[in-house]
Amino acid sequence: MNSVLKIYNTLTRKKEDFKPLNPPNVGLYVCGPTVYNEVHLGNLRTYITFDIVFRYLKNSGYKVRYVRNITDVGHIVSEFDDGVDRIGKQAQLEKLEPMEIVQKYTNSFHEVLHMFNCLDASIEPTATGHIVEQIEMIKRIMQNGFAYEVNGSVYFDVKKYIEKHNYGKLSGRNVDDLLENTRDLEAQDEKRFFADFALWKNASAKHIMRWASPWGEGFPGWHLECSVMSTKYLGQHFDIHGGGMDLKFPHHECEIAQSVGADGAEPVHYWMHGNMLTVNGTKMSKSLGNSFLPRELVDGTHPLLDQGYSAMSVRFFLLQTHYASTLDFSNEPLKAAEKGYKRLMNAAVSFENFQFAENKSKINPQEEKEVNELCDACYEKLNDDFNTPETLAVLFEMSTKINSYKNNTIPAESISAATFDRMKQTFHSFVFDVMGLANETESGNNDLTDGLVKIFIELRKEARTNKDFATSDKIRNDLLAAGIQLKDEKDGTTIWTKAEQ
Secondary structure: OOOOOEEEEOOOOEEEEOOOOEOOEEEEEEOOOEOOOOOOHHHHHHHHHHHHHHHHHHHOOOEEEEEEOEEOOOOEOOOOOOOOEHHHHHHHHHOOOHHHHHHHHHHHHHHHHHHOOOOOOOEOOEOHHHHHHHHHHHHHHHHOOOEEEEOOEEEEOHHHHOOOOOOOOOOOOOHHHHHHHOOOOOOHHHOOOOOOEEEEEEOOOOOOOOEOOOOOOEEEOOOHHHHHHHHHHHOOOEEEEEEEHHHHHHHHHHHHHHHHHHHOOOOEEEEEEEOOEEEOOEEOOOOOOOOOOHHHHHHOOOOOOOOOOOHHHHHHHHHOOOOOOOEEEOHHHHHHHHHHHHHHHHHHHHHHHOOOOOOHHHOOHHHHHHHHHHHHHHHHHHHEOOOHHHHHHHHHHHHHHHHHHHHOOOOHHHOOHHHHHHHHHHHHHHHHHHOOOOOOOOOOOOHHHHHHHHHHHHHHHHHHHOOOHHHHHHHHHHHHHOOEEEEEEOOEEEEEEEOOO
């Protein structure tokens, strides 16, 4: 196995061999959520994509520092800085303090990621925790002549920047294109040039979240925090920066400009971007009523869904499409993914339970070769820009092999003990450690399922106490239909198992 990890670099628009700046250390930064509302499905796809990147780099022996920020101030509604802070606006709508909104939706974000088995980031810094550093970066940008102050706000001087640097090299946009798409907005007249963006915004009298600065009380622009926090924790030049395709412009383009403007150096070696989601071939959006929250996929409450899907079935579904390709959501592919996920878990159980006994006289060199090639192929496919769909295809070929041995259509003695152990270890490592799938099909294996079933058991117990046997029977029958079988004992219902399908 001699394949080298290749990453499609958005900046150079080609696949490149991955060469860490300081091996075996790797710095990975991913733009986190603005915590003013529930994380949406597009966000989830991005975080699962970089969960795979994080897992595979660790599996490959790298020491990875994964930094994912929390935007808890300063994310403005418009890309042209009209000054409406999403968190402050949501706090007014819900009649809560801004930091209550932040805490509520940060907690929800973590719950969703854990539900879908994403690993925690190494560091999860917040924008409000780095106000001082953001002010200091603004000072450096101003000292270098790439920013100016107007009425207590500070703007990045794009026209000055493009005299020496390429603003638009990441996204492929140019200033003329931007000029055609601009529109009149509040505070637009403060800027010297329409494409200038806010580094610091003067806070109006009604603005709740505000901090003291050399330019007066205000709050940082959205783009600034990522430049500050990525370089603080990963250094002025680090390995990988990731995010959704929608962040290439303006967010990531502005990050590059800010770092170059402040410190004279581009910060990132490899830029990675995940693609968008569609539903039944149509762009996913709230206005069309076809956007999903991750929880709606699991509980099946969205009107476009025929049923709910387990978190691992959804994760499996997301991994069936390469992260850089558009992914379309509809019921039939989700149902197929559910079946595929269960097949993979059944194969995992078969691997664990298979009793292998080596017989050196029956070893078949061709079968040995095929199995070892499958093991190599897992690495080759994932080394090809984290190609999860092709890696899953190889894992299914492995599962076919184990079924052949189990059914004796191919004698298990055709391979050596060393080759069998390699196949078993590779399969387990890629399914669980790299792909991040968890076996939800084993009774008692899923803490979330166990907790939910216990709640239903208590509700059923209460119904029986009240002699509401209709409700009691309905709970039992509905759980059975969902694959959960309750077992009544003399002391009541205390145990459950997966029902026979």
